[in-house]
Amino acid sequence: MIIVLVGYMGSGKSTIGIELAKVLDYDFVDLDAVIAENENLSIPEIFSQKGEIYFRKKETHYLKDIISSKIKIVLSLGGGTPCYGNNMDLIMNNNSVESFYLKTSIPELLNRLWIEKQNRPLISHINSKENLTEYIGKHLFERSLFYSRSHHSIVTDGKMISEIVEQILLKLI
Ligand SMILES: Nc1ncnc2c1ncn2[C@@H]1O[C@H](COP(=O)(O)OP(=O)(O)OP(=O)(O)O)[C@@H](O)[C@H]1O
Ligand SMILES: O=C(O)C1=C[C@@H](O)[C@@H](O)[C@H](O)C1
Numbered sequence: 001m002i003i004v005l006v007g008y009m010g011s012g013k014s015t016i017g018i019e020l021a022k023v024l025d026y027d028f029v030d031l032d033a034v035i036a037e038n039e040n041l042s043i044p045e046i047f048s049q050k051g052e053i054y055f056r057k058k059e060t061h062y063l064k065d066i067i068s069s070k071i072k073i074v075l076s077l078g079g080g081t082p083c084y085g086n087n088m089d090l091i092m093n094n095n096s097v098e099s100f101y102l103k104t105s106i107p108e109l110l111n112r113l114w115i116e117k118q119n120r121p122l123i124s125h126i127n128s129k130e131n132l133t134e135y136i137g138k139h140l141f142e143r144s145l146f147y148s149r150s151h152h153s154i155v156t157d158g159k160m161i162s163e164i165v166e167q168i169l170l171k172l173i
């Protein structure tokens with residue numbers, strides 16, 4: 001089985017993915033990390049030096065590669081991965097994949113992203129909490145349609161990482 005974690009920037013895909021993989025004794029794969037490693041550049045460097053479209057093409061390329069060749073992995077996507085090209089079809093049409101949307105509220109995303117925005121090129125330039133709240137609200141609304149196609153949704157607000165992992169495991173039984 002391949003477990004795919006979907007959700008907005010800051011929803012916890014990478015953090016939860018690492019812990020979930022440990023419990024299941026699966027390999028952990030972070031799509032952002034795969035792209036950065038193969039390009040030999042950080043995500044902000046890829047955006048600034050090569051542009052977002054280049055990044056999106058790489059995202060689809062490595063997503064296809066990983067879900068067609070690997071088993072027993074927890075795959076944490078980038079926040080935008082489900083929303084470009086036919087990426088969500090690739091995920092949902094693969095019988096080995098079980099997908100989870102980590103659903104996090106705007107205030108919680110704001111708290112997490114305000115202190116970590118420098119590593120996220122889409123929001124690193126936003127200079128007030130008010131503007132970031134507005135950006136997240138609009139962007140999340142547009143993206144929810146894609147995220148909601150996942151097999152399962154898990155609300156993450158007010159939950160510890162271990163609780164979220166537990167809830168995912170319960171849905172896998
Ligand atoms: N359940 C949680 N409770 C509190 N903090 C959390 C929780 N889940 C994640 N975090 C924190 O939120 C921040 C963002 O998490 P993470 O980097 O895993 O998000 P992501 O979904 O992978 O984001 P991106 O799409 O940008 O890669 C981290 O500092 C992480 O420690
Ligand atoms: O939400 C997004 O579009 C992104 C999220 C990150 O995981 C990275 O993939 C990149 O910063 C873009």
Ligand SMILES: [Mg+2]
Pocket residue numbers: 013014015030032076077078
């Ligand atoms: Mg991540």
